[in-house]
Amino acid sequence: MSTDPAVEAVEASAYTFPTEVPEADGTLAWDSTTVVVVEARCGGETGLGWTYAPAAAASAVSGLLAGAVVGRCALDVAGANEAMGRAVRNAGRQGLVACALSAVDVALWDLKARLLGVPLVRLIGAVTEEVPVYGSGGFTTYHDTHLAAQLNSWVHGHGIERVKIKIGESWGRAVPRDLDRVRHARQTIGPGASLYVDANGAYTRKQAVRVGQALADLGVGWFEEPVSSDDLAGLRVVRDLCACDVAAGEYGYDLPYFARMAPVVDCLQADATRCGGLTAWLRAAAVAEAHGLEVSGHCAPHVHAHAAACVPNLRHLEWFHDHVRIESAFFTGALDPSGGSVRPGAGGEPGHGMRFRREEAAAHRVL
Numbered sequence: 001m002s003t004d005p006a007v008e009a010v011e012a013s014a015y016t017f018p019t020e021v022p023e024a025d026g027t028l029a030w031d032s033t034t035v036v037v038v039e040a041r042c043g044g045e046t047g048l049g050w051t052y053a054p055a056a057a058a059s060a061v062s063g064l065l066a067g068a069v070v071g072r073c074a075l076d077v078a079g080a081n082e083a084m085g086r087a088v089r090n091a092g093r094q095g096l097v098a099c100a101l102s103a104v105d106v107a108l109w110d111l112k113a114r115l116l117g118v119p120l121v122r123l124i125g126a127v128t129e130e131v132p133v134y135g136s137g138g139f140t141t142y143h144d145t146h147l148a149a150q151l152n153s154w155v156h157g158h159g160i161e162r163v164k165i166k167i168g169e170s171w172g173r174a175v176p177r178d179l180d181r182v183r184h185a186r187q188t189i190g191p192g193a194s195l196y197v198d199a200n201g202a203y204t205r206k207q208a209v210r211v212g213q214a215l216a217d218l219g220v221g222w223f224e225e226p227v228s229s230d231d232l233a234g235l236r237v238v239r240d241l242c243a244c245d246v247a248a249g250e251y252g253y254d255l256p257y258f259a260r261m262a263p264v265v266d267c268l269q270a271d272a273t274r275c276g277g278l279t280a281w282l283r284a285a286a287v288a289e290a291h292g293l294e295v296s297g298h299c300a301p302h303v304h305a306h307a308a309a310c311v312p313n314l315r316h317l318e319w320f321h322d323h324v325r326i327e328s329a330f331f332t333g334a335l336d337p338s339g340g341s342v343r344p345g346a347g348g349e350p351g352h353g354m355r356f357r358r359e360e361a362a363a364h365r366v367l
Contacts, residue, residue, distance in 0.1 A: 004073040005115060007080070009041045010066040010104060014055035014367035017326055021146075023139040026168025026202030033322045034366070035330075036061070036100070037356055040107040042074040047111025048356055051273035052300060052323065053099035055367040060100035064088050069104060074115060077108045081279040098253035098274055105277020106303055110351040119345030120306035120352045124282070130341040131308045133301065134196060137321035138165025138185065147181065148188045150321070155189045160340045162194040162316065164222065167211075168202025175211060182218050196222035203227055205234040212242030220244050224269070229261070236264040249284075250274070250298040258284045262291040267315055271298035278307045285311040302327045305335060305344040306352050317342070327354070330361045 016034045023030055036057040040047040051057060068087040069080045084101045091097055113120040135154030138147055147165065154160040165185050167178040186195055197220055203211060208226035215223060223244035227234040229251050239246040249261050249269035254276065262268050268288040272281035281297075281304070288295040294315035297304035300323050308317050319337055328334040333353040335342040347353065 005043050005075065007040055007042050007070050007072055007074045007108070007111070010038065010061065010069050010107070011041075012036060012038045012058035012061035012100070012103070013365060014058040015330070015361050015364040016055070016366045017330075017364050019322060020325075022141050023322070024141045024169075025139060025166040025198065026200040027171055028200065029141070033326060035326055036103055038103040038107045039356075040069070040074075040104065040111045042111055043115060045111060045114040047107040047109070047114060047351065048354055049103040049105065049107030049110060049277070050300070050303065050356075051099040051103040051106075053096055053273070057096050057100040057103070058367045060091075060097050061104060064091055064097065065100060065104050069108070074108070075112055077105065077112055078279055080108055081105050081277060085276070094253045098276060102273050102275065102277040102280075105279050106272065106352075109278045110354075113351040117350050119349060121309050121345035124278075124307060124310040126309050126345075127312050128309050128314070129346070130343055131305055131314065132162070132316040132341045133160060133319040133337050134162035134164055134194070134316050135160045135321075136164045136198075136299075136318045138163070138181075140166050140169040140181075144181075144184055147184065151185060151188045154319075155193050158338050158340075160319065160337055161192065162196065162340065163189060164196035164198055164224070164318075166200065167197045168199030172199070172202040172204065172207055175207070178211070179214055179218075182215065182220065186218050191219070194222075195220050196224065198224035199226050201225045201228035201231075205231070205237050208234070208238045209241045212238060212244055216243040222247060222267075224248065225250075232260060232264050235261075239264060239266055247296065252284065255280060255283055255287065258287045262287055262293055266293070267296055268293050269296050269298045271300065272303050272307065273300045278303075281307055282311065285313060289313040299323050300327075301342070302331065302333075302335065302352065302354055305342055309344050330357050331355060332357060
């Protein structure tokens with residue numbers, strides 16, 4: 001009879017938190033963020049995972065995924081990930097289901113590390129002790145004073161000398177304002193800091209090329225989703241004609257997506273809360289490395305930090321305003337980005353070191 005520790009339960013809940021002010025990027029507007037929290041239990045330990053997705057993802061965990069995981073050896077995370085992928089065949093792997101699967105996978109990695117009593121970064125195997133981060137926000141709804149305050153907080157308050165703002169306002173119909181905001185951002189952070197922009201797929205191909213040429217003149221080094229990430233040919237065009245590094249990949253829900261994306265970008269983004277958890281994120285990083293590219297962790301910084309320290313081709317991790325706000329207020333164990341990097345596992349806590357503050361979040365529960 002096997003003595004392997006078996007997963008005893010997988011539970012999910014959802015919480016919606018209002019943003020400080022209404023926010024928008026080039027193609028979407030929002031005033032709240034929903035986080036789906038997953039807890040996996042075994043041997044008196046609880047592993048924590050989460051994803052930023054509609055509350056229905058919690059129902060997908062309980063209705064589609066938990067049965068594929070409970071009873072399996074808690075140490076065999078890759079096997080559980082494969083079992084979940086097979087279980088959702090007829091439901092469709094992309095989108096919301098992938099987010100649910102990702103949260104369970106993160107919880108299982110955390111659980112395994114806690115059962116073994118080691119930080120997750122040691123379980124996977126560190127390549128570096130420090131993970132560079134960049135401040136990310138600069139929403140198109142921000143007025144100049146708000147934008148400057150946020151940028152100053154990152155650059156001059158925390159010493160994070162890489163920052164990103166949103167452009168592509170109104171589906172690319174406000175290019176003069178886009179460029180005015182970029183100029184304002186450059187003036188605010190000074191010539192020494194790195195400036196990135198994210199158009200969220202708002203521009204057409206040639207429009208993106210023209211904007212990219214102007215961005216290069218303003219010292220922008222990172223042009224994220226200049227056109228729709230579904231337009232692989234367009235991404236290649238912009239990459240080949242612009243001096244800025246072109247980045248995309250955040251909407252990858254499975255590994256073949258990254259194989260298609262890697263040949264048309266300068267840096268591959270991957271989001272462990274969408275692509276299939278840390279199991280798939282580490283594989284996506286290998287796909288990037290095979291194409292001679294670096295990988296960047298998209299959003300959810302505390303989900304990514306430990307795994308990010310374990311890949312040799314890491315560029316950086318996105319310190320995204322909305323997610324940092326939630327992870328700092330409603331989780332314990334938040335990392336300190338002062339100096340422009342975080343040190344996952346430095347305190348020796350097992351797993352990823354985060355715990356959910358259930359009581360503090362209770363008023364925001366939606367499922």
